[in-house]
Amino acid sequence: MKRIIYYTMITAALSLFTVSCSEDYLDTLPTDQVSAADAFTTTTNAMQALNGIHRIMYNQWRNQGEAGEGSMNINRDMLGEDLVMTSAGNGWYNNTYKWVDHRNETSSTDSYPWWVYYRIIANANMIINNIDGATGPQADKDIIKGQALVYRAWGHFNIVQLYGKRYVAGTQNTQLGVPIMLTNNFDGQPRNTVQEVYAQVEADLTQAATLLATYTRPNKSHMNLSVVRGVQARVALTKQDWTAAAAFAVQARTGYSLMTTAEYTGGFNNYTNREWMWGSTVIADQTTYFYSFFAYMSRNFSSTNIRGNPKAINRVLWNDLAFTATDVRKLNFDPTGAHTALALPSTFSKFPYTSQKFIAAGGADSRGDVVYMRAAEMLLIEAEAYARMGGRDTDAQTALNILRQARETVPANYVASTKTGQALIDEIMLNRRLELWGEGFRFTDLKRLNLPLNRNGANHNTALAVVMDVPAGDVRWEWLIPKAEVDANKQMVQNPL
């Protein structure tokens, strides 16, 4: 009897030992991620990879002040003379305004554009280099690849403008640019020359224009041919290639009409706006809270930053006689700071010349669509390019006047500009500054035109701004290469200190 028990035990024991698990016991998969391989099996999946890049444009990243492209718009204007900090607020962007952060290789502001644009480029490269193997209609592949190419070009173009030396027309442009990334490469690449970077940008855009030639997009977060032309116009303008800039700008704005004056004071927060060419919409569960562009640049969102430090316009620009008193663009700023129409709560500080150009979804809701490109900019590119190329002042006046007329609230006050030469260029540039205030153009405009920063005589508080003048060509026009890049990339060369 005992023996039987023993043998039963032994058999049971040994059988338990051999009860191993099935072959795939150790194969586990995440539920909130997909494998990279699956991302490009079909064009449907690849389209999702493209939508991911669209989202990068307005997603919340590492730090407050890193909400996609909107935060870069703030940074680029913060370094100019037209955006005025009214107080230190709670500290955000203070060190950008003071020209400290982009020259501090360990600051997150300095690394952010490098980080976010190369992230866009990497995601675009995954698409560009894998889309051909996906199953699905060729037309879809063209749409996906075309937009990925625009992103790659646009990313490189942004980075080279900040971290590289400026492009000088008529030279070889052999000065240091930034690494060109065409594959998903992790070894650390050397810096290409400025010329090489621009050549690659142009090549990508040219190919994108072909692939997107007939694309009809579902909404303005996607890029169609007009956006490609718009980016091409910006690139040409930066290269001081006036002929190309004008031509691309004309093609880009074809099919768009300008905002009505009523729409112009509507808060710059809706991408279905007729004039917008490219932008993102932000829905409720994609809010970026206190990271949002509107958490710093709107007048109505109740953040500590806005309550204490509403952003103002350079009063010299606002008061410039180039603008009539009834120019709608001036109405977006209040020289008294009261903004009575907004009925701001009493906790909101008031300062002269503050802006209500941008209006957030609500006092408790920092959302708002972010604009990346609109037709007015194309008119301004067209006007500037014609004015600078010489002999085309009439064409320049035409473009400028279309915009000026559209911005006039009292038609009787409108007088067409008849200026020529440098006076015309000056007027165009003043219009550009007022029209695009807060949209992130000023730093790169000063840099491409080799102009100094001059904040004197305006409403800048020297105790906050600290830096009032930066000469043209100063080393500070180049952002420092982030230390994280220098540390991990042996071939990286830092900009002059």
Next chain:
Amino acid sequence: MMFVLLMVTGLFAFGQTVQITGVVTSSEDGLPLPGVTVKVQGTTIGTVTGPDGVYTLQVPREAASLEFSFIGMQNQVVSISGQTRVNVTLNPDLVAMEEVVVIAYGTAKKGSFTGAAAQIESKKIETRPIANVTQAIEGTNPGIQATSASGQPGSGQDIRIRGFGSVSASNSPLYVVDGVPYSGSISNLNSQDIESISVLKDAASSALYGNKAANGVVMITTKRGSKSRSSVQFTTTQGLSTRSIPEYERVGALAYYPLMWEADYHRQVYAATPVDPATAAQNSTNNLIARVGYNITDVANNQIVRTDGTLNPDAKILGDYAGDLDWQEPIMRQGYRGEYGLTFNGGDDKSDYYVSLGYLNEKGYVIKSDYERFTGRINVNTTPKKWMRTGLNLSGTMTESNVASSGGTSYVNPFFFTRNMGPIYPVYAHDPVTGDYLIDPATGGYIYDLGNLPGLPTRPAGASPGRHVVAETEWNDDLFKRNVLGARAYIDIMFLKNFKFTFNVASDVSAYNGASFENKTVGDGAPAGRADRENSLTTSYTINQLLNYNKTFDIHSVEVLLGHENYDYTYSYLRGFRQGQIVDGNTELVNFTTTNSLTSYTDKYRTEGYFARLNYNLAEKYFISGSYRYDGSSKFYQDTRWGGFWSVSAAWRMDAENFIKSQQWIDMLKLRSSYGAVGSDNGIDFYAWQARYNIGVNNALEPGFIQANLANEALTWESNNTFDVALEFGLLKRVTGSIEFYHRISSNLLFSVPLPLSSGISSQQQNVGTMYNQGIEARLAVDVVKKPSFRWNVDVNASTVKNEITKLPPGQTEIIQGSKKLMVGHSIYDFWLRDWYGVDPADGAALYVANIKDFTTQASNLRIINETDTVSISQNNAKYAYHGSSIPDLLGGITNTFTYKAFELSILATFQIGGEILDGTYQSLMHSGNYGNASHVDILDRWQKPGDITNVPRLDFAQQTPFTSTSDRWLVDASFFSVKNVTFSYNLPASVTQKAGMKGARVWISGENLLLLNARTGLDPQGSFAGTTDNVYTPSRIVTFGINVSL
């Protein structure tokens, strides 16, 4: 036959004997000891104590003394000298060579154990006022380093065993509770339920947990019933807690104004276009309040600081401001701690049981921080048949805790906010003219001054305008509930004499429910209010089958273990976040209008392993042991997921040799050594080998995903190879100790290697490089005084750690990570920092040793100092260099135990000598003019005029970044001496307790974190292993009174 003999002896003795009675108790817990052998010395006359510890013995009249003996206790001989009542307290056997150590998949006798394990007994844990038993480990044994436990009730300590085995993967030891890797929080365990904590330090003792044991193992074993001593015990402790480490020393209110004046003055006179000094001084005097916001003095705004930069001597703090500038006072309170425990335990020959119920209620010294815990445990074992044994250990824990924000620079972190709040800002709103408190007409109470109220001044950026940590702490919620269920069941089947088969099943389930709410009035929730709900369910199963073979023949003894184990871990997470509160007072998600986030996911992790162990011993003199384990992990690709881990070890009981036996002064001498390899897959993400895209990165309503990480199919186990040699000894019946050397090589280090940002991916998990940790550990316990009524025992341990990287991947000579740089020849905790040069006496500028090699530098950035030194005034241009390490030269603990009759006083102190701390918290208080931010008193040493020799640069608002950038200037000595715990206890005499119908009773008073001596007031030298500081919940000092009654 024996019976007859006894009868005869008894008869013979009758009439010439005395009856002696007494109680035998244990000095450990004061409880009666049943089963103690009592003998008349030198005779066979004897008896054993009964269940109540009482004996009665007829003793020959001429007998001189009685001898008491009991396993695990020191024998004691007591002279009778005419007494008829002899009560005895037995002390535990110090040498305790028969002591059992809990090791992987079993136990071992300490005397024959070939590995390195340290054990902490229940006695050392029970009386300490700790909610998390990890706090009982520090200082008790060498080779263990710990960070301090946060003051948040329920917090534990981070432990490192024998250095730092990994770079990016976890360095934490594996926690094993009742034989099974534990997936829950250690704070789920009631410290009263703990029988012992074993710390397994070397490969020989931990290799059978091969796949998880690379950083050592902490084995926690809970109590079980004892077969012979049934008892009911009730324990309660009541205590108070306060902050243990004081705040950093900061500048007071009036002294603050001249500092900020200077920051503004220097901004102007040292600007690119300088303002002339007289004008600048006048500007600064006039604009002072424009800079700092608040004038809390009784003089005009432009009269506070004079144009020479000094404080107006007439300026006094106005009205009620004076009593309202301390921000810490309103968020702090008297902490409280109460604990209650009830246990039943007992058993008979076949079964035993242990049942416990516990309740802990701890209120931290910061408002809205508390911890309430109910615990229950049932441990039942039974042997229904000779060949079968089975048991079940069930435990349940319910926790509810309010959590204070801690760490980092969040506005809602009370420690960050109050530490950095400038000294001139009031908590409540005041009339700016009179300084009187303003009264809220609605409530009749004071009004929180949010720093930007209409009609009141605005705090500057450095003083967090629009935020108010007191109000936010009061009005916000951050709490969690956690329900935990643990089960361990086993069945042992003994067959064929020498075989035992064991089947173990264990499961731990933890349900977590986090809830937070941010109010509508102030903070991130304003003006709509928002609420967050987080639910997670963690489930882990372990199933193993063990086959044991045990055989002794002649002088040979063999033990064989074969095993197979599966581990399955599942984590499910669900979170919802909404804003727009509808009805005040209700914080459930349904009461909000807009959904900002709603997400869920499930993670799975599995391992499977096969293992074997062989122990052999020859004549209880020579011991050898070998083990092997083969493990697979779901974190690795199928071709690389299996790893083999092994160990060999040996011990030699030299005291069993004749040439030592003759040496009377040697009680015990053992030489042991081990070598083995253990692995780790800990600390990397669950799907580390796979290239993935994050889903849910949608573009409005269009589905989207983005690249998340790179594949690494070669990713595999990190391996730790440890060599260990030790000498253990017991001398003169009063000294025990050990000295031990280890060398631990970690290879294939799991490391999140930073990639160039231009690649679009920040880092990749790789197996990178090799490093070693080595050290010497010593422990010495001495009975300085050893008399029956008084004992003084000193138990000292000390250890060293040396950590060095010996190999990095080809082509990768260095990896920079924060304040550290990994390089061959350096430790992972060597600081790599800008090289601070000093302050230029000419203008007070901060100077760094310049790096002129790697940059194109403008001449204006550089200066030549002392004729030859090239220095830079730009932090970007500073040269980086190695500056010390956070690893101490020596660390250890000292326990002094005094036992006088039934009193015992035990003092645990820990110390560390050497090592550096990069004090970023101090750095932020040493700012160069961040208006509104508090200043450390060291700022008073700043440069003020040409010629000043100092190490503190001038105050200059415009130069804050270059003047206060991270450099070796912020390093401070990490040495410390700390009294961690003092416990004083008293066992009530049996005569008293028995009258009261109790078996025994004990009272004690115990205090944690009583004293700290270190280099800088306010700094916690045990903040982190990496030697960095943070604004964490400062550890609390807890003093409790306890009482334990046995029935």
